Amino acid sequence: QQKELDSGRKYTINSITVTGAQSFNEQTVIAFTGLKKGDRIYIPGEKLSQVTKKLWEQNLFSDIAFYVTNMTDEEVDLELYIVELPKLHEVTIEGKGVRKGKRKEIIKDNDLKPGVKITNNLLNTTKNYITKKYQKDGFLHTDVKIVTTPLQDSSGVETSKDMKIIVDKGKRVKVKDIEFEGNEQFQSGKLRRAMKKTKRKNLIRFWKRSKYTAAGFKEDKESIIKKYKASGFRDARITEDTLIEVDKKNVALKLKIEEGDKYYFGDIRFIGNSVFTDSQLRQLLGIKKGDVYNGVLLQERIQDESEPDADDITNLYQNNGYLAVRINPVEVAVRNDTIDFEIRIMERNLFYFDHVTVVGNDRTNDHVIYRELRTRPGQKYSKRDVIRTLRELGQLQFFDPEQLSPNFVKVDENNGLVDLEYSVVEKGSSQVELQGGYGGGGFVGTLGLSFNNFSLRNIFNLDTYKPLPMGDGQKLSLRAQASSYYQTYSLSLTEPWLGGKKPIQFSSSFSHTVQYLYDYNSRRADKSKSFTITGGSLGLAKKVKWPDDYFVWSNAISFQHYNLNNYNTGLFTFGDGYSNNLAYTIGISRNNTTVNPIYPMAGSDFSITAKLTPPYSAFNSIDYKALNDERAAQEVILNDPNANSSQVEDARLRRSEIDQERFKWLEYYKIKFKGTWYTRIMGKLVLRTNTELGFLGSYNNDRGVPPFERFFLGGDGLGAYSLDGREVIQLRGYPNQSLSTNDGSTIYNKFSLEVRYPVTLAQMASIYVLGFAEGGAAYDGFREYNPFELSRSAGFGLRIFMPAFGLLGIDFGYGFDPVLGQTEPNGWQTHFIIGQQF
Amino acid sequence: CGQYQKVLRKDDIGKKYAFADSLYTIGKYKKALKLMEQIVPAYRGKPQAEKLMFMYSNTFYKLGDFYSAGYQFERFTQAYPNSDSTEVAYFKSAKSFYQLSERFSLDQRETYRGMEKLQGFINTYPNSDKRIEANELITELRTKLEKKQFETARQYYRIEDYKAAIESFDNFIADNPGTVYREEAFLYRLKASYKLAINSLPYLVQERLLTAKGHYNSFIKYYKSTDSAEEANEINDEIEKRLVTKETKST
Secondary structure, rough: OOOOOOOOEEEEEEEEEOOOOOOOOOOHHHHHHHHOOEEEEEEOOOHHHHHHHHHHHHEEEEEEEEEEEEEEEOOOEEEEEEOOEEEEEEEEEEEEOOOHHHHHHHHHHHHOOOEEEOHHHHHHHHHHHHHHHHHHOOOOOOOEEEEEEEEOOOOOEEEEEEEEEEOOOOOEEEEEEEEEEOOOOOOOOHHHHHHHOOOOOOOOOOOOOHHHHHHHHHHHHHHHHHHOOOOOOOOOEEEEEEEEEEOOEEEEEEEEEEOOOOOOOEEEEEEEEOOOOHHHHHHOOOOOOOOOOOOHHHHHHOOOOOOOOOOOOOHHHHHOOOOEEEEEEEEEEEEEOEEEEEEEEOOOOOOOOEEEEEEEEOOOOOOHHOOOOOOOOOEEEHHHHHHHHHHHHOOOOOOHHHEEEEEEEEEEEOEEEEEEEEEOOOOOOEEEEEEEEEOOOEEEEEEEEEEEEHHHHHHHOOOHHOOOOOOEEEEEEEEEEEEEEEEEHHHHHOOOHHHHHHOOOEEEEEEEEEEEEEEEOOOOOEEEEEEEEEEEEEEEEEEEOOOOEEEEEEEEEEEEEEEEEOOOOOOOOOOEEEEEEEEEEEEEEEEEOOOOOOOOEEEEEEEEEEEEEEHHOOOOOOOOOHHHHHHHHHHHOOOOOOOHHHHHHHOOOOOOOOHHHHHHHHOEEEEEEEOOOEEEEEEEEEEEEEEEEEEEEEOOOOOOOOOOOOOOEEOOOOOOOOOOOOOEEOOOOOOOOOOOOOOOOEEEEEEEEEEEEEEEEEEOOOOEEEEEEEEEEOOOHHHHHEEEEEEEEEEEOOOEEEEEOOEEEEEEEEEOOOOOOOOOOOOEEEEEEOOOOO | HHHHHHHHHOOHHOOOOOOHHHHOOOOOOHHHHHHHHHHHHHOOOOOOOHHHHHHHHHHHHOOOHHHHHHHHHHHHHHHHOOOOOOHHHHHHHHHHHHHHHOOOOOOOOHHHHHHHHHHHHHOOOOOOOOOOHHHHHHHHHHHHHHHHHHHHHHHHHHOOOHHHHHHHHHHHHHHOOOOOOHHHHHHHHHHHHHHHHHHOOOOHHHHHHHHHHHHHHHHHOOOOOOOOOOHHHHHHHHHHHHHHHHHHHOO
């Protein structure tokens, strides 16, 4: 019977029945609705439509309807009719050449999990997804069919469906020919070269294979027009493009071009500028009346979309507070082949930063980030400052540089206020090194921990151990290495903002090394013969504002105590004794390399340092000349084959005494310079130019240069355990330290060119390949110095940086010159690079 | 324990349910959770699911996994809007987000979410006996956000960027009318504007001292008889002294 439903009338639900359900229990469906017997609801009413909507959103049904099967004045019986969507049981993908990995990808990307409801939408998107995927790779004739077969349980009820995807990707389509028609200004070859994605078949061009994709072709058509526009043909257009299927594997493309006339710039007038003068703007624009018309260049000079910090007119305003500036070039007159322009500028008002906030810092404390911001409340808006802030946040190493972004939360045009929010994403900044292996005649174990974002003040606060106290931007590293004949421990701590007031970096380090003499007879370390080095350093480095604010001025005091205990090797002329090395280091450095510190793409980094010891000989009233003469006399006896054994013994003892006196407190000065420039050649191809030199000298010629602190040139540049303050300088293509004399050099210089190209700069791993050419030389004194007599080399290599492991790399270098004592060129040399500074 | 392993391995969901229930009642949440994880999908949509889902959510809560607790309780409130336990579930869901809120110096998205959920709870159950606690939690979270903004402004003061400090304290005072840090903010704003003035180029000093004077006046208007008034008065004396010498110099 049909009864009129009074709108806005409440009924009590007497019963609910579910029809049409197959796999669902009736109770389950009723529970989904949230309705129960005895509920009072309006019919028709909002409640029912809400329930229907809720059921729809479950994405389980293809049809949902409520029926009133019986009603009295007070009560209703409801029937809910549903049609379930078929469930997916299993997916199979068939198709020649569809690899296993691809199949998995298809299933994953389209979410084809068992139990998923098969909707039409799912079928269509899957089909389109696969077709597009293969067309993108040049399989133009890809065909996808999806067949579903219902599965029934024993009682004959359909429970789910199997899905079979049949992919016929066909042959990869190559471009046999690209022909042009109507091109008079440019030869067809030039136009083909402008097409970067669509290339003709060519056996020689092995690095880019010919394929046809619709998207690539579209892009290339735009490049052709761009090419014309850049040469004054602003009306150029492609009137027709035809794709001819030559055969199953080949297509030919025909493009009809209408070139139009060549145009020139006429008068360019600026309108609406009050902050900058016409001549300032004209200079920046760099386009004169009479120049060949170039729409692309004009746009670039006004606003270069490809480079956010370009030196264009929009940025001139953007860097000086005019956030809302709008600049439009307008053609005001076309006279024959000359176009007059008006550059209409709407400056709008000045903007100031208001709220500046940071989000996404789940580990790093606010104060560590805010102190780096160059955009602070109350400052005039500047795009350049925003970009520089991003760059510097990236350099902190706490955040993923690729994911840093500034968000303009609120731009209040009336009051000229901008609320800016920096969004950061934390990345792993700790490294653990744990290794063990056989080397140098025994087991060597290493444990290294380095925490780049440590929080020292929370070291006793157990709640902050997650797993370690983090977030204050301090760097703590611990390292211990031990084998049967040596042990070394080191600890260092760096606080970039000492006291939190000024960017004064405080660093301290401590290290202790014990080395036992290796007894070749017993093949054991002889514990009674040892050499220990204990030392530490304290340093302060300060960012200075002059000459510009990329400069850092640093000071450090370091001390090392060497102690020999019955340790007779060639290194020293005495077996029992000690030596102290107290020095003060002062340096200036400047680093403005851009965002990603692992792969800098622009900027330079240079430093000059001087390490000085106190000039003891100036006031300790020891006659070093006499000592030197006496030592020379002992040397004569030692080298005299006729001397008897007691004479030799006396001479040796005396020489040891003299050397002990000489090395009690080391006296020297050391000056080093290092400069590195990064130049972007094209895209992400970067040239790294590096030059460095070092000089170790003495205040007192008679006391001479000590055998410590010397330079060792050649090889991979990885520091072996540094017993004597030696500096190992990389020069690839030669064996380690082969370009210095045995005792080390006092002067060296090195020049290097390296071309780098990134394979990937993802957060998980940055990988780049490199080719290099370099040359360097080391000398034992100033008299030998000849900066042009270099050992040269060239080669190539690979670097992989993973946050958890640091840097790994391999280089193959060819040395063109012989090493000391050889006459043949050194030839190929392989170097492994581990955890080196970049 | 032997029985637990037996039940864990068997397929009888009824037994698992009963055993999980008993473990839950005596507070062995880790074991209960393991069982429940196995049976939750099977009970979905069944009448017993209501009790099970509440236990499940609460087990996460008891174990301190507030991410899961917040999410599961939220699902519970959506699936069983009419259940007797919905009010408790709603509250515990909101409180889970409160628990997830990080210390003030880190990202605060969970703080915002917690405040939103707690406020949602109060709006939905205005007569609940949990309302007072919810309000207290909201206040605590709001104070945390205030502390964050206050500490940022104070950092600008500490690193001697007085302009940024003044602007930030201005914003702080305007953004947070009832904050506990208000007095301190007024005092810091005065200190920052005074320091800015005396470190300025000579031609700017006069004008900036007057601004500082203005900041003193607004401080003293509200906080005349507080402990920090003394410090403010001292700064004011300095301002006055400098203003007087300026005037005598110019006349």
